[in-house]
Amino acid sequence: MKDKKIVVLGTGGTIAGRAQAAYDALGYRAAEVSVEDLLRDVPGLGGQAIASEQVAQVDSKDMDCATWRRLALRCARWLQQDDVAGIVVTHGTDTMEETAYFLQALLAPRKPVVLTGAMRPATSPYADGPRNLADAVCVARAASASGVVVVFSGEIHDPVDVRKVHTYRLDAFGSGEAGPIGYVEEGRIRLKRNWPAALSDGAKPPVDTMAGEAAWPRVEVVLNHAGADGAVVQALVAQGIDGIVVAATGNGSLSQGLEAALLDAQARGVKVVRCTRCAEGVVLGHAADRLPHSTQSPVKARIDLLLSLLAGR
Ligand code: SIN
DSSP states (O other): OTTSEEEEEEEESGGGOBOSSTTOSSSOBSSOSOHHHHHHTOTTOTTOOEEEEEEEEEOGGGOOHHHHHHHHHHHHHHHTOTTEEEEEEEOOSTTHHHHHHHHHHHHOOSSEEEEEOOSSOTTSTTOOHHHHHHHHHHHHTOTTOOEEEEEETTEEEOTTTOEEOOSSOSOOEEOGGGOOSEEEETTEEEESSOOOOOOOSSOOOOGGGGGGOOSOOOEEEEEOOTTOOSHHHHHHHHTTOSEEEEEEBTTTBOOHHHHHHHHHHHHTTOEEEEEEOSSSSOOOOOTTOSSOBOSSOHHHHHHHHHHHHHHTO
């Protein structure tokens, strides 16, 4: 689809990072290089019409609801245009899985929206950004592609399954038991399973109403761990929290103190969702459960809860 354009939306991250010393892969500043400059370094885009826009310039550890809203509205706007084949979003790796899940849950686009980033800054002799960006453009222009995906280190991941699984390696993302949905090899896509489906669980607000949303609901993630006694939950309830996702142990189990505090929070009208802190597997529900569960990871269950609270307003 070379006749249609690809829109590259920059949001920051290590892919846009700059280091003082060329070989410093740790002491650099993320989110410094413009998306336009990043595109200049990408080989093999010849002939592809590209438009770019700097939507944000953040280290993705600081990603927030206002930036998500801005990004979702820009994606929705560009996707409506007939001359746009797909979108690439450059993004920090630390919360990339959250933004990918958020965009798929909210937009479930028919055209591809491809998130990518890098584990080494743009100024590094070992920068992985240019190749990841080239692969992302390759997926964004594929006629068969649809939905939001993460393209990283030659792999294509579904936003439901993908997680950042490594702090340093260039292949920092994995999709656990499910595996990647495909690969990008020498500019060609080898698909193993279907492109992402629309997420069915949970209500979501219409994207155009989000422009008017001032403050988003407050939803926090709390953890069950040895010694967890529920005091954190009580403090959150006292602050007027809207929702709590609990990263429970094993198959959704909770310490007695934490469970009691969460049941009390639920009785006071706080939305509570249990998921597992395990890296693999999902919470399997049981008839005797007193707190609802989600099969998503805690950070993605938090997005479902945020969107359903927004939809309920
Ligand atoms: C970030 O997430 O913005 C910094 C880390 C990275 O992109 O790898």
